[in-house]
Amino acid sequence: MNYVLNNLPERSAKPRNKGLTMAMDKGMSLREVEDILETSGDYIDIVKLGWATSYVFPQLQEKINLYKEAGINVYLGGTLFEAFVIRNQFEDYLRVLDKFGLEYAEVSDGSMDMAHDVKCEYINRLSKQVTVLSEVGSKDEAKIIPPYKWIELMRNELDAGAWKVIGEAREGGNVGLFRSSGEVRSGLVEEILTQIPYENIIWEAPQKAQQVWFIKLIGTNVNLGNIAPREVIPLETIRLGLRGDTFHDFLNEGWK
Amino acid sequence: MNYVLNNLPERSAKPRNKGLTMAMDKGMSLREVEDILETSGDYIDIVKLGWATSYVFPQLQEKINLYKEAGINVYLGGTLFEAFVIRNQFEDYLRVLDKFGLEYAEVSDGSMDMAHDVKCEYINRLSKQVTVLSEVGSKDEAKIIPPYKWIELMRNELDAGAWKVIGEAREGGNVGLFRSSGEVRSGLVEEILTQIPYENIIWEAPQKAQQVWFIKLIGTNVNLGNIAPREVIPLETIRLGLRGDTFHDFLNEGWK
Amino acid sequence: MNYVLNNLPERSAKPRNKGLTMAMDKGMSLREVEDILETSGDYIDIVKLGWATSYVFPQLQEKINLYKEAGINVYLGGTLFEAFVIRNQFEDYLRVLDKFGLEYAEVSDGSMDMAHDVKCEYINRLSKQVTVLSEVGSKDEAKIIPPYKWIELMRNELDAGAWKVIGEAREGGNVGLFRSSGEVRSGLVEEILTQIPYENIIWEAPQKAQQVWFIKLIGTNVNLGNIAPREVIPLETIRLGLRGDTFHDFLNEGWK
Numbered sequence: 057m058n059y060v061l062n063n064l065p066e067r068s069a070k071p072r073n074k075g076l077t078m079a080m081d082k083g084m085s086l087r088e089v090e091d092i093l094e095t096s097g098d099y100i101d102i103v104k105l106g107w108a109t110s111y112v113f114p115q116l117q118e119k120i121n122l123y124k125e126a127g128i129n130v131y132l133g134g135t136l137f138e139a140f141v142i143r144n145q146f147e148d149y150l151r152v153l154d155k156f157g158l159e160y161a162e163v164s165d166g167s168m169d170m171a172h173d174v175k176c177e178y179i180n181r182l183s184k185q186v187t188v189l190s191e192v193g194s195k196d197e198a199k200i201i202p203p204y205k206w207i208e209l210m211r212n213e214l215d216a217g218a219w220k221v222i223g224e225a226r227e228g229g230n231v232g233l234f235r236s237s238g239e240v241r242s243g244l245v246e247e248i249l250t251q252i253p254y255e256n257i258i259w260e261a262p263q264k265a266q267q268v269w270f271i272k273l274i275g276t277n278v279n280l281g282n283i284a285p286r287e288v289i290p291l292e293t294i295r296l297g298l299r300g301d302t303f304h305d306f307l308n309e310g311w312k
Numbered sequence: 313m314n315y316v317l318n319n320l321p322e323r324s325a326k327p328r329n330k331g332l333t334m335a336m337d338k339g340m341s342l343r344e345v346e347d348i349l350e351t352s353g354d355y356i357d358i359v360k361l362g363w364a365t366s367y368v369f370p371q372l373q374e375k376i377n378l379y380k381e382a383g384i385n386v387y388l389g390g391t392l393f394e395a396f397v398i399r400n401q402f403e404d405y406l407r408v409l410d411k412f413g414l415e416y417a418e419v420s421d422g423s424m425d426m427a428h429d430v431k432c433e434y435i436n437r438l439s440k441q442v443t444v445l446s447e448v449g450s451k452d453e454a455k456i457i458p459p460y461k462w463i464e465l466m467r468n469e470l471d472a473g474a475w476k477v478i479g480e481a482r483e484g485g486n487v488g489l490f491r492s493s494g495e496v497r498s499g500l501v502e503e504i505l506t507q508i509p510y511e512n513i514i515w516e517a518p519q520k521a522q523q524v525w526f527i528k529l530i531g532t533n534v535n536l537g538n539i540a541p542r543e544v545i546p547l548e549t550i551r552l553g554l555r556g557d558t559f560h561d562f563l564n565e566g567w568k
Numbered sequence: 569m570n571y572v573l574n575n576l577p578e579r580s581a582k583p584r585n586k587g588l589t590m591a592m593d594k595g596m597s598l599r600e601v602e603d604i605l606e607t608s609g610d611y612i613d614i615v616k617l618g619w620a621t622s623y624v625f626p627q628l629q630e631k632i633n634l635y636k637e638a639g640i641n642v643y644l645g646g647t648l649f650e651a652f653v654i655r656n657q658f659e660d661y662l663r664v665l666d667k668f669g670l671e672y673a674e675v676s677d678g679s680m681d682m683a684h685d686v687k688c689e690y691i692n693r694l695s696k697q698v699t700v701l702s703e704v705g706s707k708d709e710a711k712i713i714p715p716y717k718w719i720e721l722m723r724n725e726l727d728a729g730a731w732k733v734i735g736e737a738r739e740g741g742n743v744g745l746f747r748s749s750g751e752v753r754s755g756l757v758e759e760i761l762t763q764i765p766y767e768n769i770i771w772e773a774p775q776k777a778q779q780v781w782f783i784k785l786i787g788t789n790v791n792l793g794n795i796a797p798r799e800v801i802p803l804e805t806i807r808l809g810l811r812g813d814t815f816h817d818f819l820n821e822g823w824k
Contacts, residue, residue: 058628059664062655083545085347091597095626108554109545114351116314139554142563143318152315167559289595289621298620298651303679307654339801341603364810365801370607372570395810398819399574408571423815 064296065276065306070127072101074255075277075295076220079285080262082106086115086122088285093126096288102189103128104162104282107135120156134164134191141178142168153186163213164191166224172209176216183217189258190216193224193233203247210252221252222281223259233259240269254278267291268301276306320552321532321562326383328357330511331533331551332476335541336518338362342371342378344541349382352544358445359384360418360538363391376412390420390447397434398424409442419469420447422480428465432472439473445514446472449480449489459503466508477508478537479515489515496525510534523547524557532562576808577788577818582639584613586767587789587807588732591797592774594618598627598634600797605638608800614701615640616674616794619647632668646676646703653690654680665698675725676703678736684721688728695729701770702728705736705745715759722764733764734793735771745771752781766790779803780813788818 068075079100084092092100103123110116110132123130132152140149153161163179175190182188190213192206201209210221223233223245233241248257258279261267264287270278276295283291293299297306324331335356340348348356359379366372366388379386388408396405409417419435431446438444446469448462457465466477479489479501489497504513514535517523520543526534532551539547549555553562580587591612596604604612615635622628622644635642644664652661665673675691687702694700702725704718713721722733735745735757745753760769770791773779776799782790788807795803805811809818 057623058625059623059667060660061623061651062657083351083542085351087343087347087599091599095595095597098626099624106546107556108549108552111313111315111317111552111554112355112545112548113314114354135554135556135559139317139559142559145318148316155315167556286595289624290618292624293620296620296623298623298647300619300647300679303647303651303654339607339798341607343599343603362802363812364805364808367569367571367573367808367810368611368801368804369570370610391810391812391815395573395815401574404572411571423812 061298063307064298067295068277070098070101072277074279076101076258076279076281077283077288077291078102078104078258078279078281079288080104080106080282081109081119081285083109083113084119084285086118089119089122092285092288093122093128096285096292097126097128099288099292100128100285102160102281103130105130105132107133108139109133110136117156120158124157129160129187131158131160131162131186131189134162135167137161137163137178138165138167141170146178150182150185159186160189161186162189162191162222163218164222164224166191166193172212176212179213179216179218183219187219188217189220189222190218191222191224193222203244206244206248207251210248210257214252214256220256220258220279223248223257234266238263238265240266242269242273245270245273249274264290264294264301267294271295271302272305317554319563320554323551324533326354326357328533330535332357332514332535332537333539333544333547334358334360334514334535334537335544336360336362336538337365337375337541339365339369340375340541342374345375345378348541348544349378349384352541352548353382353384355544355548356384356541358416358537359386361386361388363389364395365389366392373412376414380413385416385443387414387416387418387442387445390418391423393417393419393434394421394424397426402434406438406441415442416445417442418445418447418478419474420478420480422447422449428468432468435469435472435474439475443475444473445476445478446474447478447480449478459500462500462504463507466504466513470508470512476512476514476535479504479513490522494519494521496522498525498529501526501529505530520546520550520557523550527551527558528561573810575819576810579807580789582610582613584789586791588613588770588791588793589795589800589803590614590616590770590791590793591800592616592618592794593621593631593797595621595625596631596797598630601631601634604797604800605634605640608797608804609638609640611800611804612640612797614672614793615642617642617644619645620651621645622648629668632670636669641672641699643670643672643674643698643701646674647679649673649675649690650677650680653682658690662694662697671698672701673698674701674703674734675730676734676736678703678705684724688724691725691728691730695731699731700729701732701734702730703734703736705734715756718756718760719763722760722769726764726768732768732770732791735760735769746778750775750777752778754781754785757782757785761786776802776806776813779806783807783814784817 179190192209254274258281260282261280262282448465510530514537516538517536518538704721766786770793772794773792774794
């Protein structure tokens, strides 16, 4: 760090198992990727190439290599997995992972209906080849999942071989974990945490208010995802209690 | 493309007459322009240098050249045309187009009152020198234009020599075609489309919800404008049914 | 400028004492800084490295040097000053300013309680070493400061040695000068201006609507702060009456 400030919370260092930041790349240029690696490489653990942007992005292999060489794990968004599955092209999807040297993959069912045991089979099968993140939640605002069901889904997906489960928000941060106002469904999150260790969950929290909320609840080393790359440095200051939003939290109470 | 997905809608290729994406550059650096060309050059047909940003941007000629060399048509925002007209400097405006080697121009009356036959004369006069886009609609929230009037204005401007007419939204996407909530005035758009072929209209749709709405109504190859450059790749996935928002549209119904 | 438009308001030139634009850098890469200097260097007078982002940003000295070499004054956000003070590390803070060759600093009390005479002592002490900006207002939505109090605070801080006082908004632009809706507290601003010369105040105005509001009230050469770097060129057009929002203001009335 550039100078010494006393009494800061203990932030985990890379390679981390908790306090993960997953950034969302939705089409950055290679030069922008280099810039983000230079400024924020120490603070980003995983990058998701959002939904199916990898289909249209022209320098895909170069981008994947850039991230991997910087020690950042990279995977293709879950919507792409679904786009292959709904076309009965799952085997092609495996070949794509292989061709581009991907070591991580996401399994989700946010855009299509999938029986849960089928989803768990996909998780299991993929987990033989790559490290799997599986996403729980719905992109459909009408589909409310009750807390006990979230817990059951998460537990089954972890048992099936998922490394982490992801608590779904859409990119804009307004469904799944969040009410349409963007507000976090607090009771839901607290109930989940009584059953699933927080290290095993990555909470999608693209908006600052959501990041603050999770950091206040779970602490500096909560796993957060779908962070805009240029918001990673601001997020790091929130984790450290160095932005107004969390300025007092650790001074008075200490961190978890 | 980086891999094969079956059963995608047929997307037009450059040079296109429909399915145009017009991006809005409001002051990007030359290096950012290079980056956008590298990542999204195949998906951008036209770039508007927003309103009068060209007045203060320091490397204007270099920027125009960069776009033109990449096969992208570039023009100065309509507000600049109006800024010249309201100062009785229209002849100076023609010289600016000439000096910078511009082959496209926009005629609008969003910020000033202009009799419609006068506007059509400007379109006609400019169309002898450059390809003209003309913008219909108002930046003034209080001025509601009824559907039959939109149709009449569009038809007259096309007859006067406009290559395409633009359905106006402000940069933020909240007047003209849109209610102040950002919601599209659906009845208006549907009525216009009964009279004016969709290929002749570029709909300004800076916000994702608007892009989705037009793509669902008109199809993958609708012309869309005022797209933030970094949103061009996301837009391309929406056009292809590869983002949650349009994931099911073509699978069940096929595209227009 | 790239071409001549008649009848524009008189914009001050660098080095300016009024019409200042203060941009907020919350973690830009060095290459992005170079880009902003190239496109907007003439329009930016001061850069704030937002709150404590300087703690986690890896190339801090290089960034500070880049700005200084371009003739732009740079300082660390007030929240960082407070983070040192609340830890009883004020002397360390002075050493940080010295180590990085900083010639500007901000004093604020937005995140912590501080007696006003204590704040003024900090201003006075710092003003012996650097040029001081002091921030008036609160980051706490519940703390409403009445107009006469704003005036008294501003006057005392200027008397204590502040070069300019800053009218506080949070980065998102929704407290202090602004109601939670983002609307400006007009009566407050007008009352302040009866007592404090507008040259002495920098108004934080991160949102376009706020920028427009201040420019309409005070004129082209109002001091504005917390501007996103990529919004500096758009802001410059608003100052000049070359965007729809202020298109008519100077044509009819002339500018202040």
